[in-house]
Amino acid sequence: MDANHLLELVKRYQDNKAFISNEETAKIALVVPFIRSLGYDPSVPREVRLEYTADFVQGDGKKLPDRMDFAIFDQTGTKPLIVIETKPLGTDLKARAQQLARYLAQLPELHFGIITDGCHYLFFGDLENPNVMDPEPFFTFSLEDTKADWAKVAKFLSKFSREAFNATTLITDAENSRYRQGMIDKLAAALKAPGEHEAFLKWLTEDIYKGKRTTAVMERLADVAKEAIEPTLLRVMGDDFLNKLKERIQRLNEGAEPAVAQDGANVVKADSARPFEAEGRAAPDEKGRAAVETTEAELEFFGVVRDICVKHGAAAEDILFRDTASYFNVSFKRPTKWFARFFSNGKRKSIITWVPVEEARAIAAGFDVEAAPAGLGTSRVFIESVPQVWALKALMTRSLELSKTVRDEAPSPEAAAQEDGKPGLKVISG
Incomplete structure (x- = not known):
């Protein structure tokens, strides 16, 4: 079968x-x-x-x-x-x-x-x-x-x-x-609420805390454990995770991965599983506008965001990307319906979404969050590496939800240039 x-x-x-x-x-x-x-x-x-x-x-x-x-x-x-x-x-x-x-x-x-x-x-x-x-x-x-x-x-x-x-x-x-599923359920429950799983919390802290374990101490350790879980997961998603992600992107390029159809049914389509068709790098045009070069990090970002959206019910072919000289857009169904903007060229990588700043801070606990620059979105979250985006899946799905209520943006100068057959923008579906 x-x-x-x-x-x-x-x-x-x-x-x-x-x-x-x-x-x-x-x-x-x-x-x-x-x-x-x-x-x-x-x-x-x-x-x-x-x-x-x-x-x-x-x-x-x-x-x-x-x-x-x-x-x-x-x-x-x-x-x-x-x-x-x-x-x-x-x-x-x-x-x-x-x-x-x-x-x-x-x-x-x-x-x-x-x-x-x-x-x-x-x-x-x-x-x-x-x-x-x-x-x-x-x-x-x-x-x-x-x-x-x-x-x-x-x-x-x-x-x-x-x-x-x-x-x-x-x-x-x-x-x-059966054993594997039991372990997944048990481990997930303990990671979500370590304070509610006394044996797990005791095991986690037995070589770390040597003092008397009063109720107050255990509550304190539970809070610390909860704060430690996210950085632990991000550490686990290190080089090995990144290599596996690259392998999956390669398989997608080869049309080997199943996509999800718009009607909700999973359908294997080789063509729809090719989100990253190779294109030559565009040279600066005659007006000196910067060329658009889609980097490996941007493709990796797109792959993670798309997988997050698909796991939450979106169709793979509805998640699109559009690269510009300034940032990398991920959008829903139409290139102008963006919900995540990835900035990877500066000293710090960041993602801009439609999620309000305070809500973003609550969703992205542990990350540096600020208001987005005027005209670019609502909130900005700083990240160190693309695998950290998995820890921001709630932020991605919330921004996708909010983007559906936002009026489509007008085409940018780069988009207009692309429509005229000039370099500056690529629109590729997932």
């Missing part, structure tokens, strides 16, 4: 969701194509059996036939690998997953079950105790998720494909996925 298989399923869901009124339609329209995308053929009973029946032994010893919508078998056709239960669109799937639990309990060789309404997919396993279904799914995805990284989802799902399925390695991978 690759990302395009999932993107086709996303489009199929969007085009047909208004007409999927019951469970049977969801099966035919969405679940069967999903099974095919994993490499199994629903029309071949050796591989996939519909309305698969197993006997469920009740407490009184009587056997009650129990049916699953789909059962996927190994290549011999004798060993069930995955069972799938389908419910109508909008069903509370987790609350209806008990039937999967019965199947995992009845069939010793079965370790994985999926419950879906065609849009949302919940993967359950018996990772804690054999043949006892875990209370929480180890993996989920939704065709409505506009922020999904479909390449990563496809990579994970590929492990369940006909050619790659291996129960032993899958169990390990599923466990690792």
Whole structure:
């Protein structure tokens, strides 16, 4: 499976969701194509059996036939690998997953079950105790998720494909996925509010503070820890992070990264994933106006800002950049609808946005913030390096929101020159 298989399923869901009124339609329209995308053929009973029946032994010893919508078998056709239960669109799937639990309990060789309404997919396993279904799914995805990284989802799902399925390695991978998500959630919670996580705060300060830990001291240490987290993250986003970012920009130039379509669905488009088409450097014109040279730092800035906006629901192709001799603009849909201006030529790098100064100071705590020069924007934030922009994601998204209410600026002299076919401005979409 690759990302395009999932993107086709996303489009199929969007085009047909208004007409999927019951469970049977969801099966035919969405679940069967999903099974095919994993490499199994629903029309071949050796591989996939519909309305698969197993006997469920009740407490009184009587056997009650129990049916699953789909059962996927190994290549011999004798060993069930995955069972799938389908419910109508909008069903509370987790609350209806008990039937999967019965199947995992009845069939010793079965370790994985999926419950879906065609849009949302919940993967359950018996990772804690054999043949006892875990209370929480180890993996989920939704065709409505506009922020999904479909390449990563496809990579994970590929492990369940006909050619790659291996129960032993899958169990390990599923466990690792669950552990990883648990660590992410726990670490994120501790970093957001260290004072609310006593064990974390104790670990963080045990070799630093040697005195008595009174309530007042712990509150003080919690405040200090909160102030230390942002610089720590910025330090982590050092050379290695920057190198990875450059590699990603290179992949974007090669058209290898998926973009996000305007309608909210993720769509892989090689052309739309080329935001940085190489252009020759413009020479000064006959009137002596400065040439526009888009630097690596400016492209890096654009890549970070665009990724921030996409993660918050914007379409990648709507985030544009326009370079001028004085500053580097990032805009939304139209070159004149800017929301971030990057100044990288002076002694200090800075970003100008539409966010009011006091609000910007609150959002960009720890950064030097001042009023922007007249006519250039509202507030200016000084940064040391482009990776710090990740710490300003709330500022970027807030400025993008405010820019939608600001009247388009008139074309600058550089823009007018560009329209006349003279050097001075480049407009390139993401």
